[in-house]
Amino acid sequence: MQQASSAQAVLVPAQQTHSGRIQVVCGGSSIKGRRPQQEDVLLIHTDSPSHPSSSQGEAHVSHGSGKGVSIVGVFDGHGGKRCSRYAAQHLPDNFYAALDEMNSRLKTEAEKADLVGSALRLAYRITHEDFARMARGDAETARPKTRQRLQEALDKAKAFDGVGFGGGGQGGIANGVGAMHRSFPQPEDTSFAAIRNRMIQQRMSLGSRVWDDGSTAITCLIRGNSVMIANVGDSRAVGSISGRAVALSVDHKPNLPAERARIQNAGGTVTSMMGCHRVMGMLAMSRALGDVMIERYLSQVSPLMCVCVCVCVCCI
Numbered sequence: 001m002q003q004a005s006s007a008q009a010v011l012v013p014a015q016q017t018h019s020g021r022i023q024v025v026c027g028g029s030s031i032k033g034r035r036p037q038q039e040d041v042l043l044i045h046t047d048s049p050s051h052p053s054s055s056q057g058e059a060h061v062s063h064g065s066g067k068g069v070s071i072v073g074v075f076d077g078h079g080g081k082r083c084s085r086y087a088a089q090h091l092p093d094n095f096y097a098a099l100d101e102m103n104s105r106l107k108t109e110a111e112k113a114d115l116v117g118s119a120l121r122l123a124y125r126i127t128h129e130d131f132a133r134m135a136r137g138d139a140e141t142a143r144p145k146t147r148q149r150l151q152e153a154l155d156k157a158k159a160f161d162g163v164g165f166g167g168g169g170q171g172g173i174a175n176g177v178g179a180m181h182r183s184f185p186q187p188e189d190t191s192f193a194a195i196r197n198r199m200i201q202q203r204m205s206l207g208s209r210v211w212d213d214g215s216t217a218i219t220c221l222i223r224g225n226s227v228m229i230a231n232v233g234d235s236r237a238v239g240s241i242s243g244r245a246v247a248l249s250v251d252h253k254p255n256l257p258a259e260r261a262r263i264q265n266a267g268g269t270v271t272s273m274m275g276c277h278r279v280m281g282m283l284a285m286s287r288a289l290g291d292v293m294i295e296r297y298l299s300q301v302s303p304l305m306c307v308c309v310c311v312c313v314c315c316i
Helices: 080-105 114-133 145-156 194-208 258-265
Strands: 005-015 020-031 039-045 053-056 061-062 070-078 215-224 226-232 238-241 246-249 270-273 277-281 302-308 310-315
Touching: 005 039, 005 061, 020 039, 039 080, 061 080, 070 080, 080 114, 080 145, 080 215, 114 145, 114 215, 114 226, 114 238, 114 302, 258 270
Parallel strands: 039 061
Antiparallel strands: 005 020, 005 053, 039 070, 070 215, 215 226, 226 302, 238 246, 238 310, 270 277
């Protein structure tokens, strides 16, 4: 039997602006396909518990403390449901933690101007690192405290711009990877079958202690009359602007020249079979949360797109 999930909420109560009276609402639904379990999760995070909301099934609804920020998102899981659920549950809290920490480090208002976007991108990386620590079988007692986790995430992003983000190079992606990755040699035979077989053999040698779960992540952060879209993977955001459908995100596919170059610089290979390009013969996207077997070749850096909510209806 198909399992359905749905959620809806008022993100910004009705208010009068220079553009007219505006109310921001959201809603979402999903249906389990042929897989044995639902791996996708909807996220609705409202700015205040006083805003009306409801949900059923695999939808996660949470509330902030009145800081003027709401977040809606879709996490399309693969290889299991743990990563998508973990991300939906923890990404909003990681965003607030990153925002507070970065705000305490910056001194001038000019430095703080782009803080929300930087904190959202850092929250993606922190969420991945926290889940990957569990997926690799590390003990929960070994999880660092919040400030240390934030510092580690910032350190891994030092190759990027001022607050830890920017270009699409190798950056800190390959750093801090466990021994199971460092011991894996670059295969001489780069055919799909050869790489796939090597990865399967490596996975079997690790046993059940390692999780295979991964997830895309696409979120819309609503603050005032603006929407900020961040994504990793191939889930999509589309805006309706003046009656026209406008893409608000770009699919992260391994065959894109910049993505292929980054993967190869990290020691990985992009394979192709029947027109489908995959990282190390496994994943058909070049950026994702989780996927610890091949995380050194992936990226959790999320590009940002900003639009005005006054003129745009977003669908993800």
